[in-house]
Amino acid sequence: MERAETKAEYIIRAKALLREDLRAKSWPEKVRSSERMNEASKLARAAMEAARAKAAR
Amino acid sequence: MHEVFRALNALVEQGVIQTYAIGGAVAASFYTEALQTEDIDAFVYLPETQSGLLDLSGIYTALMALGGKLQREYIQFGPWPLQILPDATPLVSEAIRDAEALDYDGIVVRVFRPEHLCSIALQTGRAKDLLRVRMFLDAEKVDLAAFQQMVVRFGLGDRLRKVEGLIDGAS
Numbered sequence: 188m189e190r191a192e193t194k195a196e197y198i199i200r201a202k203a204l205l206r207e208d209l210r211a212k213s214w215p216e217k218v219r220s221s222e223r224m225n226e227a228s229k230l231a232r233a234a235m236e237a238a239r240a241k242a243a244r
Numbered sequence: 245m246h247e248v249f250r251a252l253n254a255l256v257e258q259g260v261i262q263t264y265a266i267g268g269a270v271a272a273s274f275y276t277e278a279l280q281t282e283d284i285d286a287f288v289y290l291p292e293t294q295s296g297l298l299d300l301s302g303i304y305t306a307l308m309a310l311g312g313k314l315q316r317e318y319i320q321f322g323p324w325p326l327q328i329l330p331d332a333t334p335l336v337s338e339a340i341r342d343a344e345a346l347d348y349d350g351i352v353v354r355v356f357r358p359e360h361l362c363s364i365a366l367q368t369g370r371a372k373d374l375l376r377v378r379m380f381l382d383a384e385k386v387d388l389a390a391f392q393q394m395v396v397r398f399g400l401g402d403r404l405r406k407v408e409g410l411i412d413g414a415s
Contacts, residue, residue, distance in 0.1 A: 194330040194332035197298050197329075197330060197332075198329050198330070198332055201327055201329065204316040205283055205327060208315065209282050209283070223323055227270070227273065228273040230349045231348060232274060232275075234274060234347055234349070234353075
């Protein structure tokens with residue numbers, strides 16, 4: 188009988204499947220993805236700065 | 245990303261999950277310049293079933309009801325793939341527990357603390373993970389005392405020395 192997959196094994200398999208799908212994206216899609224991440228990161232850092240400023244008050 | 249964070253909060257409100265925390269490159273982007281990533285990693289406590297199998301079906305069903313589209317082992321929300329990842333190690337469990345709640349453009353989101361992000365990166369140990377740790381240390385984004393304690397508790401001293409060697413060896 189096949190043994191159950193461990194949590195760590197699941198993570199490795201799930202990440203590999205996602206990477207496979209992402210690699211298959213076209214170059215323009217990858218560029219758009221990178222731009223999206225840049226925009227999201229600006230909001231993320233603003234969230235962190237606001238939290239730090241609030242904590243310092 | 246807003247839609248993903250709203251969906252994760254809805255899972256907690258609906259009692260589908262106890263809590264969650266964002267890890268990986270998206271979590272790192274809260275502390276440092278944007279890193280290239282194309283997916284959102286949400287870590288959750290996932291009890292094993294009696295058979296020992298992992299069961300994410302309840303989470304996936306709830307996420308689909310919230311507008312997500314199930315792909316192979318992730319859920320797509322608009323352009324963002326969301327991966328639900330289990331608490332595979334005691335370090336990850338602690339990171340979920342101690343995550344910081346932040347206001348992302350009006351939406352509360354729980355994010356791994358930098359010390360946990362760095363410790364998990366050490367534990368994962370790929371070259372890009374070790375470089376990420378170096379970046380956090382160089383940018384002074386880490387509470388060094390807390391990080392050192394974590395490194396000792398989780399037996400990551402050898403990996404940290406490798407990170408230190410990334411600079412020492414190059415100079």
